[in-house]
Amino acid sequence: xxxxxxxxxxxxxxxxxxxxxxxxxxxxxxxxxxxxxxxxxxxxxxxxxxxxxxxxxxxxxxxxxxxxxxxxxxxxxxxxxxxxxxxxxxxxxxxxxxxxxxxxxxxxxxxxxxxxxxxxxxxxxxxxxxxxxxxxxxxxxxxxxxxxxxxxxxxxxxxxxxxxxxxxxxxxxxxxxxxxxxxxxxxxxxxxxxxxxxxxxxxxxxxxxxxxxxxxxxxxxxxxxxxxxxxxxxxxxxxxxx
Numbered sequence: 001x002x003x004x005x006x007x008x009x010x011x012x013x014x015x016x017x018x019x020x021x022x023x024x025x026x027x028x029x030x031x032x033x034x035x036x037x038x039x040x041x042x043x044x045x046x047x048x049x050x051x052x053x054x055x056x057x058x059x060x061x062x063x064x065x066x067x068x069x070x071x072x073x074x075x076x077x078x079x080x081x082x083x084x085x086x087x088x089x090x091x092x093x094x095x096x097x098x099x100x101x102x103x104x105x106x107x108x109x110x111x112x113x114x115x116x117x118x119x120x121x122x123x124x125x126x127x128x129x130x131x132x133x134x135x136x137x138x139x140x141x142x143x144x145x146x147x148x149x150x151x152x153x154x155x156x157x158x159x160x161x162x163x164x165x166x167x168x169x170x171x172x173x174x175x176x177x178x179x180x181x182x183x184x185x186x187x188x189x190x191x192x193x194x195x196x197x198x199x200x201x202x203x204x205x206x207x208x209x210x211x212x213x214x215x216x217x218x219x220x221x222x223x224x225x226x227x228x229x230x231x232x233x234x235x236x237x238x239x240x241x242x
Contacts, residue, residue, distance in 0.1 A: 104238065110167050112230055117170040124169045132165050133158075139212070142205035171219070175226050179219045186211050 077085040117124070140147040151161055189210050190197060200206040 101241070104240065108236055108238070109227060112227065112234055113167050113170050113174070116230060117174060120174065122170060122173045124166045128169060129162050129165045132169060133162065139205070139209050142202050143209065144201060171223060175222055176219050179215060179222060181211050181214045181218070185214055189214055
């Protein structure tokens with residue numbers, strides 16, 4: 001009885017081993033086929049790991065350096081008063097408190113104008129912007145002033161002024177078509193500014209500038225009504241209060 005049971009028990013593992021071998025033959029072949037590139041990639045990774053590590057350390061170093069510089073820059077002095085320092089951070093915080101709300105409101109307004117222009121399929125090309133810039137520049141040049149230097153003195157870059165021109169031209173195309181200056185309006189303005197115009201080298205150029213100022217004033221009055229209505233219809237959320 002004991003011998004018979006031993007024979008039976010030894011046969012069962014053999015038959016199971018055969019069945020398992022048949023079932024796993026295809027996966028084993030795939031595993032062998034895949035083993036070669038895995039070994040090669042491991043070798044390549046090992047070969048390139050010092051370079052990858054160097055790049056990683058360099059990236060970490062740059063980020064850390066930038067963060068440290070940002071913190072350091074904020075603590076740089078903007079002024080010294082009897083050996084006490086007013087930091088750039090304190091100055092910027094105060095500037096944001098005083099003018100931050102106004103700047104935010106202006107950005108919201110500009111975006112509303114550009115969105116409305118886009119809705120009306122109004123596109124302002126760079127060529128139009130450049131032409132308007134030259135037109136404004138010439139007006140100041142005719143009066144003996146350097147427009148580029150004037151912008152610099154006010155801290156306005158050419159790129160920033162171009163964006164302001166884009167917004168202004170958008171407003172012109174949206175609501176400025178019927179805004180004109182009559183001869184009577186110009187005559188009254190010239191009379192009111194007679195001494196100022198007489199002091200200018202080119203009086204005709206001075207009159208042209210005055211006429212444009214009158215038109216801009218009229219456009220501004222119309223714009224205030226228009227932008228108020230536009231904002232009331234829009235969904236505006238100010239998420240920061242200064």
